Each structure stands twice: as C-alpha cells, then as structure tokens.
Amino acid sequence: MGTTAAMVTVCGGLGRKKVTHLVTAAISPTHPRTHTVLWRRGFSQYKQISNYKKVQLLAQFVSPFTGGIYGRYITGLCVKKQKEITKAIKRAQIMGFMPVTHKDPAYLKDPKVCNSRYREQLLSCYHR
Amino acid sequence: MKPETAAALKRTIEALMDRGAIVRNLENLGERALPYRISAHNQQYNSGGYFLVDFYSPTTTVESMLNHLSRDTDVIRGNIVKHPLTQELKECEGIVPVPLEEKLYSTKKRRK
Numbered sequence: 001m002g003t004t005a006a007m008v009t010v011c012g013g014l015g016r017k018k019v020t021h022l023v024t025a026a027i028s029p030t031h032p033r034t035h036t037v038l039w040r041r042g043f044s045q046y047k048q049i050s051n052y053k054k055v056q057l058l059a060q061f062v063s064p065f066t067g068g069i070y071g072r073y074i075t076g077l078c079v080k081k082q083k084e085i086t087k088a089i090k091r092a093q094i095m096g097f098m099p100v101t102h103k104d105p106a107y108l109k110d111p112k113v114c115n116s117r118y119r120e121q122l123l124s125c126y127h128r
Numbered sequence: 129m130k131p132e133t134a135a136a137l138k139r140t141i142e143a144l145m146d147r148g149a150i151v152r153n154l155e156n157l158g159e160r161a162l163p164y165r166i167s168a169h170n171q172q173y174n175s176g177g178y179f180l181v182d183f184y185s186p187t188t189t190v191e192s193m194l195n196h197l198s199r200d201t202d203v204i205r206g207n208i209v210k211h212p213l214t215q216e217l218k219e220c221e222g223i224v225p226v227p228l229e230e231k232l233y234s235t236k237k238r239r240k
Contacts, residue, residue, distance in 0.1 A: 078223045095207050096176075099163035
C-alpha cells in the first residue's frame with residue numbers, strides 16, 4: 001500500500017457558503033517579555049493536525065492589515081508550532097482557503113492571540 | 129448540484145482509479161467565494177466549489193494525477209497532500225528555557 005493522500009479540486013460554480021469554526025484561545029503570561037500561547041479547539045495544543053482547513057484558527061496569526069504572518073516574537077509560540085502554523089497558512093493560501101493580502105473580514109473580531117503591539121510595548125518604557 | 133460539476137468530479141475520480149487509487153471518501157466543502165481572484169485556463173474565477181477526496185494510492189501516481197488536474201479545464205486549482213491523520217503526533221514540550229549565559233562566548237577551539 002502506498003501513502004494515503006487527500007486532494008482538493010475546485011470547479012467552476014455559483015453561490016456562497018461560509019464555513020465557520022469555533023475557536024477559543026488562552027494566553028498565559030509567564031515572563032514579562034514572552035508568553036506561551038495555548039490554543040484550544042476542543043482538544044489540546046499538540047493535537048493540531050490538518051490545520052490548513054481551519055482558516056479561523058490560522059487567521060489569528062495573520063496581520064489584519066497586510067495579511068502577513070506574525071513572527072515568533074509576536075505570536076509567542078515554540079519553534080515547532082510556529083513552523084507548523086506557517087506551513088499550514090501557506091498551504092491554505094495556495095489552495096484557495098485563505099486570502100493572502102489581507103485577513104478575512106469575518107474573522108476580524110476574533111479574540112487577540114498575538115501580541116501585535118510588540119513594538120509599542122518595547123518602546124513604551126521610553127515614553128513619558 | 130450542477131451537472132457539469134458532477135461530471136467533472138466523476139472524471140477526476142475515474143482518472144484516480146485508472147491510476148490505481150482506492151477512493152475512500154468524497155466530501156463537498158461547499159460552494160463559496162474564492163478568497164482572491166484565481167485565473168486558470170484563460171479565465172478568471174471569483175467563486176467555486178470545494179471538494180475533498182480521500183484516497184489510497186501508490187506514490188508514483190501523484191505526479192501523473194497533478195498533470196491530469198492541471199489539464200482539466202473544469203478544475204481551477206487541484207492539490208494533493210499527504211493525509212494528515214497518517215502523520216504521527218509528536219508531544220510538544222512547550223518553550224524550553226535556554227541558558228543564554230553559556231551561549232554568550234563561543235566555545236570554538238581557536239588556533240593559537
């Protein structure tokens with residue numbers, strides 16, 4: 001037996017149907033500069049396989065203005081998970097699940113998982 | 129479901145089976161607006177139907193299947209990925225604290 005594989009084909013058609021996922025996220029600050037991110041989607045953080053379809057989860061790690069993937073210093077993930085998330089985001093973008101240049105407007109009101117104000121936080125000690 | 133999409137699906141599954149694949153499951157992920165405008169076969173598309181096919185196949189057929197999908201005019205973008213459930217789950221220990229004082233000076237042996 002060879003490897004199993006999943007394939008997605010996109011054919012011409014009409015109509016819209018949005019697929020929504022339930023996502024909950026929790027941030028536990030351990031160190032003032034770093035924070036580990038545990039995200040729960042009904043199961044624990046290390047069971048996140050087949051991410052590329054979970055667009056709402058992936059869109060939490062993407063900038064709403066440019067659509068760029070946040071770095072590890074902003075998301076606070078460990079190396080392995082950051083790599084997995086990046087790969088899943090790129091895969092979802094290429095396969096046509098997730099937009100590239102922006103964040104899907106339906107997911108703009110999600111709970112903020114990433115420390116997107118990192119630079120301001122660093123410079124805030126110099127402000128008076 | 130439009131008859132053209134049904135015919136296209138049937139064609140792709142038959143092509144899969146011709147190459148010796150065993151189709152396990154076919155899922156319809158719905159017809160929705162594409163996240164960005166995709167141009168394929170001299171046409172631009174703004175919406176499409178998403179379908180997911182689970183199948184077992186030898187690794188050699190992946191290339192020929194991708195070739196077939198790129199030639200099919202009804203398929204906007206076809207992808208083949210490894211089945212995610214076959215991947216082993218590795219335990220993630222989380223962020224391991226690294227002793228940065230040891231990394232401050234290089235321990236390489238320098239030629240005197």
